[in-house]
Amino acid sequence: xxxxxxxxxxxxxxxxxxxxxxxxxxxxxxxxxxxxxxxxxxxxxxxxxxxxxxxxxxxxxxxxxxxxxxxxxxxxxxxxxxxxxxxxxxxxxxxxxxxxxxxxxxxxxxxxxxxxxxxxxxxxxxxxxxxxxxxxxxxxxxxxxxxxxxxxxxxxxxxxxxxxxxxxxxxxxxxxxxxxxxxxxxxxxxxxxxxxxxxxxxxxxxxxxxxxxxxxxxxxxxxxxxxxxxxxxxxxxxxxxxxxxxxxxxxxxxxxxxxxxxxxxxxxxxxxxxxxxxxxxxxxxxxxxxxxxxxxxxxxxxxxxxxxxxxxxxxxxxxxxxxxxxxxxxxxxxxxxxxxx
Ligand SMILES: NC(=O)c1ccc[n+]([C@@H]2O[C@H](COP(=O)([O-])OP(=O)(O)OC[C@H]3O[C@@H](n4cnc5c(N)ncnc54)[C@H](O)[C@@H]3O)[C@@H](O)[C@H]2O)c1
Numbered sequence: 001x002x003x004x005x006x007x008x009x010x011x012x013x014x015x016x017x018x019x020x021x022x023x024x025x026x027x028x029x030x031x032x033x034x035x036x037x038x039x040x041x042x043x044x045x046x047x048x049x050x051x052x053x054x055x056x057x058x059x060x061x062x063x064x065x066x067x068x069x070x071x072x073x074x075x076x077x078x079x080x081x082x083x084x085x086x087x088x089x090x091x092x093x094x095x096x097x098x099x100x101x102x103x104x105x106x107x108x109x110x111x112x113x114x115x116x117x118x119x120x121x122x123x124x125x126x127x128x129x130x131x132x133x134x135x136x137x138x139x140x141x142x143x144x145x146x147x148x149x150x151x152x153x154x155x156x157x158x159x160x161x162x163x164x165x166x167x168x169x170x171x172x173x174x175x176x177x178x179x180x181x182x183x184x185x186x187x188x189x190x191x192x193x194x195x196x197x198x199x200x201x202x203x204x205x206x207x208x209x210x211x212x213x214x215x216x217x218x219x220x221x222x223x224x225x226x227x228x229x230x231x232x233x234x235x236x237x238x239x240x241x242x243x244x245x246x247x248x249x250x251x252x253x254x255x256x257x258x259x260x261x262x263x264x265x266x267x268x269x270x271x272x273x274x275x276x277x278x279x280x281x282x283x284x285x286x287x288x289x290x291x292x293x294x295x296x297x298x299x300x301x302x303x304x305x306x307x308x309x310x311x312x313x314x315x316x317x318x319x320x321x322x323x324x325x326x327x328x329x330x331x332x333x334x335x336x337x338x339x340x341x
Contacts, residue, residue, distance in 0.1 A: 001027050001308060002027065002308075003027050003028060003029050004025075004027060004028040004029070004066045004067060004304055004307060004308065005028075005029060005031045005063065005064075005065045005066050005067075006022050006028050006029065006030050006031060006065055006066065006067055006068070006069070007030075007031060007032040007033065007034065007059055007060070007063055007065040007067075007068040007069070007089075008022075008030065008032075008033045008034070008044070008050075008068065008069045008071060009033075009034045009035075009056045009059070009068055009069065009070050009071065009072060009080055010034070010035060010070065010071035010072040010073075010094075011033055011034070011035040011037075011040040011041050011043070011044040011071070012035070012040065012071065014071050014094060015033075015044060015071050016284040017284055017294070017296040017297075018069040018071055018092075018296065018300065019033070019044065019047075019048045020283070020284050020297070021296060021297040021300040021301065022048075022300070023048065024297065024301075025300070025301055025304050027304070027308060028304055030048045030049070030050045031050055031051065031063055031065060032045075032050050032051045032052070032053055032059050032063045032065065033045050033048065033050045033051075033052055033053070034052070034053040034054065034055070034056045034059045035054070036054060036055075038052070038054040041053060041054060051063070056068075056080060056083070057083060060083065060084055060087050060089055061087065064087075064088075064089075065089055066089070066090060066307065067089060067090040067091065067092060067117070067303070067304075067307060068084050068089055068090075068091060068092070069092050069093075069094075069300075070084070070091060070092070070093040070094060071094050072094070073166035073167075073172050073173070074096055074098075074099050074166070074172065074173050074174045074179070074180075075099055075166070075171060075172045075173075075174060077093050077094070077096070077097060077098055077099075078097070078098040078100070078103035078104055078106075078107050079103075081093050081107050081118065082103075082106070082107055082110060085107065085110050085111055085114055085116055085118065086110070086114075088114065088116065089116070090116045090117040090118070090307060091111070091116070091117070091118050091119070092117075092119040092120075092121065092300065092303050092313075093118070093119070093120050093121065094120075094121045095120060095121050095122055095183055095184070095187075095320075096120075096174070096179050096180070096183050096323075096324065096327060097120045097317070097320045097321070097323075097324045098174075098324060099173075099174025099175070099179065100174075100328075101321075101324055101325060101327075101328040104317070104320070104321060104324050105321065107317060108317035108318060108321060111317055117303065117306060117307055117312070117313055117316065118316060118317040119299070119303045119313040119315055119316055119317070119320075120315055120316075120317065120319075120320035121296065121299060121315075122184065122187045122188075122299070122315050122320065122323070123294075123295040123296045123298070123299045124184045124185075124187070124188055124295065125187070125188065125191060125295075125299075125314070125315065126295035126298040126299055127260070127276060127295055128260070128262075128274050128275070128276040128277070129257045129258075129259075129260060129261055129262035129274060129275075129276060130188055130257065130262075132262050132264075132274040133192060133248065133255045133257060133262050133264070134191065134192060136255070136264055136272075137192055137194070137250070141252060141253075141266070142248070142250040142251070142252050142253050142255065142264065142266075143250050143251025143252035143253075144226065144228070144250065144251050145192055145193045145194075145228050145248050145249070145250050146227075146228060146229075146249050146250060146251060147228065147229050147230070147231075147248075147249040148189045148192065148193060148228065148229075148230040148231075148246065148247065148248045148249070149230070149231045149232065149233075149246070149247050150182070150185040150186065150188075150189050150230075150231075150232045150233070150234075150244065150245070150246045150247075151232075151233050151234075151244070151245045152177070152181060152182050152185055152232075152233070152234040152235070152236075152244045153234075153235055153238035153242045154177075154181055154235075154236045154238060154241045154242070155236065155237075155238050155239060155240050155241050156177075156181070156209075156216070156236040156237070158209065158211055161209065161211055161212045162211065167180070167212075168209070168211065168212030168213060168214055169212075169213055169214070170213050170214060170340055173214060174331075174340075175214050175215065175327070175331055175340065176206070176209075176212060176214030176215040176216055176218075176236070177214075177215060177216055177217065177218055177234045177235060177236040178202075178204070178215060178218040178234060178327065178330055178331070179327055179331070181234065181236055182218065182232065182234035183323060183327065184244075185232070185234075185244050185246060186232060186323055186326055186327075187322075187323040188246060188257075189230050189232070189246060189248075190222075190230075190322055190323055190326060191322075192246075192248060193224055193226075193228050193230060195224040195225050195226045195228060196224060196225045197222050197223065197224055197225075197325070197326060197329070198223055198224060198225050199222070199223045200220060200221075200222050200223075200326060200329035200330055200333060201220055201221050201333070201335075202218060202219065202220030202221075202329075202330040202333065202334040202335070202336075203218070203219055203220060203334060203335050203336040204217070204218045204330070204331075204334045204336045204337075204338045204339075205217045205218075205336045205337050205338050206337075206338050207235075207237065208237035209237065214338075215336075215338050216235060216236050216237050217234070217235040217237070218232075218233075218234050218235075218330065218334075219231070219232060219233040219234070220232055220330060220334075222326065222329075243258045243259035244257075244258070244259070245257070245258045246258075252266060252267050253265055253266035253267050260275055260276035260278060261273065261274065261275045261276070262274055299313075299314065299315065302314050
């Protein structure tokens with residue numbers, strides 16, 4: 001089988017979670033990496049045995065890769081993905097898909113027209129706990145979700161925003177705790193419920209980050225066509241990163257997901273549980289993400305399998321639009337002291 005030629009655009013914090021899985025896929029090679037901060041591209045190129053670029057258009061045109069991974073600040077996601085799609089290159093982009101729904105929708109259409117794959121990273125769907133709960137919903141053992149809730153209390157101190165030239169701004173991050181951190185848990189619950197949202201009421205505020213423009217606290221309620229209701233709460237001004245907790249109250253039982261574990265209690269009192277085998281995490285090197293959600297490798301390899309076999313990836317543009325529409329609903333209609341500019 002031929003080897004896929006891969007490029008990575010953006011060599012910042014998340015890039016090892018993309019670069020290492022390329023090397024661990026038999027039929028792929030990391031040909032090129034790009035960062036506008038050329039020293040970062042040079043370092044990544046030396047580490048992974050790739051060619052370094054400072055300009056992604058030059059990289060796309062000289063290398064003509066089969067696919068690029070977009071690991072950039074949020075405001076560049078749809079711009080750079082579009083530039084790649086227009087040049088016939090398949091795209092796997094980090095979350096969030098976009099900071100504006102219309103740009104995300106336009107890219108989905110473009111990818112369809114060009115017959116290219118457009119995938120968006122939501123790696124937490126591959127956690128053992130998430131897969132276990134989803135399986136028990138799909139096979140009917142839990143019945144339909146009646147109510148759901150998610151709670152995220154993480155720690156993003158002032159230094160986190162001070163260290164970044166894009167986080168904390170409406171223009172470049174496109175939001176705060178909701179679009180950056182809680183998007184994973186909102187995506188998971190929406191995927192579990194598997195129905196169409198009909199109303200979103202939300203409240204956003206910035207309570208403890210005077211140097212950031214965006215919200216550090218968000219809560220709301222999403223109602224679904226089938227009657228399910230989902231309440232979420234997220235804040236990133238807690239003292240540490242506590243495990244995200246998701247609870248589902250279903251027709252035939254309850255599910256609780258927390259960090260690497262999930263437990264289901266069926267209505268007859270029987271319980272079943274799973275715990276993630278953390279030893280299946282690849283070695284991503286110092287400073288790489290080791291907290292909730294290290295399953296990039298599974299999603300990346302699914303994307304490559306689909307590229308080689310002419311299939312649609314698990315989380316393609318259409319699938320990712322579902323949570324993107326929710327994000328738009330939250331930011332577009334939120335009450336509270338803070339508004340998207
Ligand atoms: N899936 C997850 O769990 C997860 C975790 C962390 C970050 N992320 C996402 O990954 C993306 C990147 O986040 P990060 O933490 O790595 O950010 P970062 O700031 O550490 O890295 C971004 C990199 O992009 C480079 N860049 C900016 N403009 C560029 C351009 N025009 N051309 C080439 N390079 C350019 C910057 O120089 C920087 O090195 C974001 O979308 C973020 O939300 C996802």
